[in-house]
Amino acid sequence: MKIGFLGLGGMGAAMAANLIKAGHQIVVWNRSPGAAEPLVELGAIAAVTPVQAFDVELVISMLADDASTRAVLLDSGALASAKAGLVHLSMATLSTAFVGELVELHREQGVEFVAAPVFGRTDVAAAGKLNILVAGPEAAIAKAQPVLDVLGQKTWPLGDDPLRAVAVKIAGNFMIASAIEAMGESAALVKTYGVAPGEFMEIMGNTLFNAPVYRNYGAQIAEQRFDPAGFRLVLGLKDVGLALSAGHEQRVPLPLASVLRDNLLEAIAHGDGELDWSALSQVALRKSGQL
Amino acid sequence: MKIGFLGLGGMGAAMAANLIKAGHQIVVWNRSPGAAEPLVELGAIAAVTPVQAFDVELVISMLADDASTRAVLLDSGALASAKAGLVHLSMATLSTAFVGELVELHREQGVEFVAAPVFGRTDVAAAGKLNILVAGPEAAIAKAQPVLDVLGQKTWPLGDDPLRAVAVKIAGNFMIASAIEAMGESAALVKTYGVAPGEFMEIMGNTLFNAPVYRNYGAQIAEQRFDPAGFRLVLGLKDVGLALSAGHEQRVPLPLASVLRDNLLEAIAHGDGELDWSALSQVALRKSGQL
Amino acid sequence: MKIGFLGLGGMGAAMAANLIKAGHQIVVWNRSPGAAEPLVELGAIAAVTPVQAFDVELVISMLADDASTRAVLLDSGALASAKAGLVHLSMATLSTAFVGELVELHREQGVEFVAAPVFGRTDVAAAGKLNILVAGPEAAIAKAQPVLDVLGQKTWPLGDDPLRAVAVKIAGNFMIASAIEAMGESAALVKTYGVAPGEFMEIMGNTLFNAPVYRNYGAQIAEQRFDPAGFRLVLGLKDVGLALSAGHEQRVPLPLASVLRDNLLEAIAHGDGELDWSALSQVALRKSGQL
Amino acid sequence: MKIGFLGLGGMGAAMAANLIKAGHQIVVWNRSPGAAEPLVELGAIAAVTPVQAFDVELVISMLADDASTRAVLLDSGALASAKAGLVHLSMATLSTAFVGELVELHREQGVEFVAAPVFGRTDVAAAGKLNILVAGPEAAIAKAQPVLDVLGQKTWPLGDDPLRAVAVKIAGNFMIASAIEAMGESAALVKTYGVAPGEFMEIMGNTLFNAPVYRNYGAQIAEQRFDPAGFRLVLGLKDVGLALSAGHEQRVPLPLASVLRDNLLEAIAHGDGELDWSALSQVALRKSGQL
Known part of the structure; x- marks a missing residue:
């Protein structure tokens, strides 16, 4: 699957690397471009803008917090550029208020929003052993499941309301x-x-x-x-x-x-x-x- | 060993029963005498006063709190009647202040005081699977060890100061x-x-x-x-x-x-x-x- | 003096009325226009937009909170329209973080920002007996002093950093x-x-x-x-x-x-x-x- | 009136001095006898034991806390020696639990117990300007009123249950x-x-x-x-x-x-x-x- 990946901190970099190793085609983006280099060596494509990382079948965001997620997804125009039917896996730890806002904005854009925050530090992420909490539309989760199976040891389904996983x-x-x-x-x-x-x-x-x-x-x-x-x-x-x-x-x-x-x-x-x-x-x- | 046992609530009754089953001779005392009956049927001797339960080689107290322990051990004259060299295993959950006082009173009486509070509820006590925290004079603990082995799955030694276990x-x-x-x-x-x-x-x-x-x-x-x-x-x-x-x-x-x-x-x-x-x-x- | 006044809740309405009675010319603005009517009857001019209320010698804001102040002062373009030298008395209770942001934006615009939050409820405001905490550039405060004297029984000066009053x-x-x-x-x-x-x-x-x-x-x-x-x-x-x-x-x-x-x-x-x-x-x- | 006074700390000494100046005959007692000396010079009688200070018409206790009050009033036998009809003004700050116990013990002894704790530090006590909270039997308070009037600027009556004042x-x-x-x-x-x-x-x-x-x-x-x-x-x-x-x-x-x-x-x-x-x-x- 062609997967966009935004946010290459310790967690994100380890997760993206696992997706590459599992044979997925990854388009990575990070605020400071240096973090993308080791992944490019593994075969990832480096996106120049967040918009580019949204031009995929499934996009994963793993940014630091509400503010950076707002900047990268909304202010950059990335979400606004997304095609209807895209699945967005939001895996960072964000506030319930901001996720509520994201849910609404994704609905307007016709993009499937799935919250999939994780338990586990960078070493667990590197081992592909995260515990993943997932909530969102059933069909979107089904589409994301192979990706989740690469990243985690177990996915814990929490229904169709993303706020539950958050x-x-x-x-x-x-x-x-x-x-x-x-x-x-x-x-x-x-x-x-x-x-x-x-x-x-x-x-x-x-x-x-x-x-x-x-x-x-x-x-x-x-x-x-x-x-x-x-x-x-x-x-x-x-x-x-x-x-x-x-x-x-x-x-x-x-x-x-x-x-x-x-x-x-x-x-x-x-x-x-x-x-x-x-x-x-x-x-x-x-x-x-x-x- | 001839063992005194004071306090036959849910925990104490289960522990005393295990000691009887392990072949020890037990002298039991409880404020309301009814609690002693099932143990007497198992072979225990019912003490009429706390003093009687102190006329043994090793005495265990498992009373509800500071106040009842004070009443049964001190006000009744039981500790004052004890022979030098007796080992007292205090297994109830008591305050650090009161245990400090008990340590001093036992020293004056020449009785070895060992604090041995436990983790585990009545079902665990009945199964002889308690975790026992123990602190007191080394020789006294050694003498008590066979008793502790009957009552618990493991004894955690914490040195010679009883307050540590408490x-x-x-x-x-x-x-x-x-x-x-x-x-x-x-x-x-x-x-x-x-x-x-x-x-x-x-x-x-x-x-x-x-x-x-x-x-x-x-x-x-x-x-x-x-x-x-x-x-x-x-x-x-x-x-x-x-x-x-x-x-x-x-x-x-x-x-x-x-x-x-x-x-x-x-x-x-x-x-x-x-x-x-x-x-x-x-x-x-x-x-x-x-x- | 020609004074703009934004925010005609219980506090603001009472304060604006006192300024009119004291002979000032007042341009009032409120999100729901009904609140302006009684003041217009007293002689106030009703502004149609926040921008209009900023076209004065001194402007007072008394809006509900950070969010409404941001909407009315910033998003509306009011501050951006202000002439250099205007004095802005911010009398609402706002967060230190947002006031820090306002201070910076006013500096860029060349507008004097004075924080002047108050102690006292609506009855005290109506009686002109507020206690006013004031901090900002000395000259700006001097210019605002006659206005503060109408609104409060006493002004408590706290230096030139508006955050102190806040x-x-x-x-x-x-x-x-x-x-x-x-x-x-x-x-x-x-x-x-x-x-x-x-x-x-x-x-x-x-x-x-x-x-x-x-x-x-x-x-x-x-x-x-x-x-x-x-x-x-x-x-x-x-x-x-x-x-x-x-x-x-x-x-x-x-x-x-x-x-x-x-x-x-x-x-x-x-x-x-x-x-x-x-x-x-x-x-x-x-x-x-x-x- | 012949008044007993137990407890000559900063507060008690100032209060007892005021009573002497007002013409009362005072029998004072303190754990460390030195504190009584200045009062004896003013005309007080130094009691050798708490029992002696209880052989009066009205006794005031102003001891440090529950423990010292228990020692001086109960363990010393002072309360047990008191004649029926004696009024005891308890002016120290004690726990509700201990005052509840004192109320019961005084009733058994036939002694009138009045709680009369105070607001004010030593300088206020010296000036006779304490605020006194008083609760106890009506007749006993009436008998104590002239004494309270010497000690405080105002007495705040709180009914007949001493615990209320406490x-x-x-x-x-x-x-x-x-x-x-x-x-x-x-x-x-x-x-x-x-x-x-x-x-x-x-x-x-x-x-x-x-x-x-x-x-x-x-x-x-x-x-x-x-x-x-x-x-x-x-x-x-x-x-x-x-x-x-x-x-x-x-x-x-x-x-x-x-x-x-x-x-x-x-x-x-x-x-x-x-x-x-x-x-x-x-x-x-x-x-x-x-x-």
Whole structure:
């Protein structure tokens, strides 16, 4: 299939490479063109403008946030140039409000909009093992399925309303941040009673919390290993902000997300914004005078 | 070994039964004597007073809280009657402040105090599959080990200061409550976007949060199945209170625990105190007008 | 002076009327033209477009929020049409981010931008007794001073950076909301001990908290008198949101504002959004099962 | 009247001195006897034991907290020695739970228990200008009225249930702490926009928040003048804890009090416990990296 791909950050580049390896013809676009080069070497065509990447059978966007997606898809005229029947897989983590706007604009243009946000970091993307949440028109998803099968280990269908997949992605990231905060506060607490954070996380990660999120972040927290960042703390603030905004739209108070937001801001105010977001755990140590 | 056992609630009764089955001679005591009867049928001796249950080689206490432990161990004269060299396994979830006091009183009496709180509900206790956190004098733990091996699937040693095991137990329960709150807020959020809580928990429990805590509580939350209670919400408030108190003693602010406390109070104010503590998730639904 | 006035809501209409009475020539504009009629009867000229209201010596904007200000000042071409040297008094409560953008756009256009947000509701505006926070170029403020003297009882100068006045206005509203929340939680607490909220507020308002904010809102809370709204609760949420956004920009966590936000959302979820924002106090009653 | 007075801290000593000056015969007791000396010079009789101070017509207790009140009134046998008909004015800030216990014990002893907590610091006490909240049996209050008139500028009657006065006192202190927190967060916010905290507090204290609490604490916050302490921060934590406990008893969540508790703990963790409790405002500066 001829596939357009916009956004070649860590995630996007890994995903596009997998599509090429699977035999698809890929037209790639990125704001800074350098990111396209390794993919061109693999066989991708470099688009000069977003419009060009939309002249395909299926287009995937994996841009950083609402603002960059708006710039690349809307302000550039790319969506406005799209032919009716095109399928657009929106795989980035965007706000519910903006996705609602995109759904409407795609309908007007006659383009099929499918939300397909993912769980997994760049290493998971590179291995083609993402978990993909998908929601949109049934026929469009069916058309996209071979592509999704290349990118992920499993696709989780959530019906025909794209907002559903967006909401689940946002809630999932909020739950990860909550787990990091719970580990951070707990580790700061037990430390004052003489228990090393690593000792604590070892027990938790092998009993009640025997899940990758707890084992991986638990080890990072225990070892204070936040650099290089798997997922930058400033992006964590962005994502918790998406949860708060989604809650705001539907009048759902999220007191735990409010605590996360406050503590992520505190972390950034102390210079930890570019570290991995598990550095959120340092805030509990700082508050208790242990840092 | 001749073992005293004080406190025959759901947990204690199941644990004492396992000790009898393993061939130990057990002297049981409970405030309301009826609870001792099934164990006597299995071969236990019913003590008339706590003092009698302390006239053994090793005594286990599994009472409800600080207050009942104080009444049964201290006010009754049981500890004061104990012979030097007795090993006392304190397996209930108590406050760090009170355990600090107990440590001192046992030292004065010449009794070995070992904190051995557990993770696991009554079904896990009945199966002898508890995870046991243990801290205290090395020789005393060694003496208790055969008993611990009957009661649990694994013993997690935490050194010679009993407070360490207590702190880990309290932090672990705090982390469970945090997970319930995160699931509750998330489920309330995605519901407003048309995603059934069960659908959401199914995805989470099979991907990032593939751990018993999330799968079990997630299913309860999705099905709104809170009765009968595996662990009553009022006890959850007690345990979050223990985390806040432990933090207070060491000047560790726990903003997430504060949110939990407020929401557990709100649940109780609305009549849900005797339900399973996963009913904490109802609070997010109520706040957002979905209940 | 020939003065343009955009935005004739409750506040704007009262302010414009005072300027007419003081002998100024006023060119008024409002999205729905009906609001201009009473002022035209008093002698105002009705502008057909925002551009027309900018063809004056000094223009005042008092629009609802960032979005309407953007539409009326920027999208309409009004600012782009303005002559160099015009003074623009921005008296609405806007976000720090948007005012930062306005400052830059005015500089490019050669228009003097003065932020002059106010404390006081419509009755205070009608009486010409507003407290006006002002910040901007010294000469521009000097030119505007006679106008400010008509509108307010006192002008509080805050220097030449318009953002300073904006920040103080936002922080002031945040402090009012905090006071309402504190009264609401306190009233809910003492009520469970048999103290009528009115009795409690009477004591507070005549001792430690002998200030208009506490006496007025305290009486409303005690009498549960929230309709008609002096300031609608949904606007309160907007303003607390401005505080959180201003804090976000500068990395200042505001945990108290986070609590306010959550509780205002809860109030709106229960249908109280159009009531006076002192209805925030109902949330504490609801949480404690007293409503 | 022959009056017993227990507890000669800053507040108690000032109050007892005023009673002597007003011509009453005072029997004073304090844990450390040195505090009684200046009063003996003024004419007081020094009691050797609390029992002696209870052998009077009216006894006043002004001890530090629940624990010291329990020790001095109950453990010493003082209450048990009291004659039926004695009136006991409890003027300290105690928990609702403990006052409930005291009410019951006094009833059994036939002693009239009147709760009479006060608003005002030591300088206000010395001037006889306290605001006194009073609740208890009508006849007992009538008997105490001449004494209350010496101590305070005004007595606020709250009915016959002593818990009412206690609840109002606790809620009042909670409101002061909330005001300090709101000022602290606001000052930290405006500072990042170039507004000096003193400039901000000047405006607030002369407009919306024209009350002693805001003017006095606002000046302290602006000048970072926290030493010597008018009211120590550790006592503030005690009092916010009383609000949380009172809410716990009646199932009233107090999210704002939870924020205060967390931030007061953070202040103590950073060594500010002995400063004036307006140093709570430093926490917002620290969180935002401005300290």
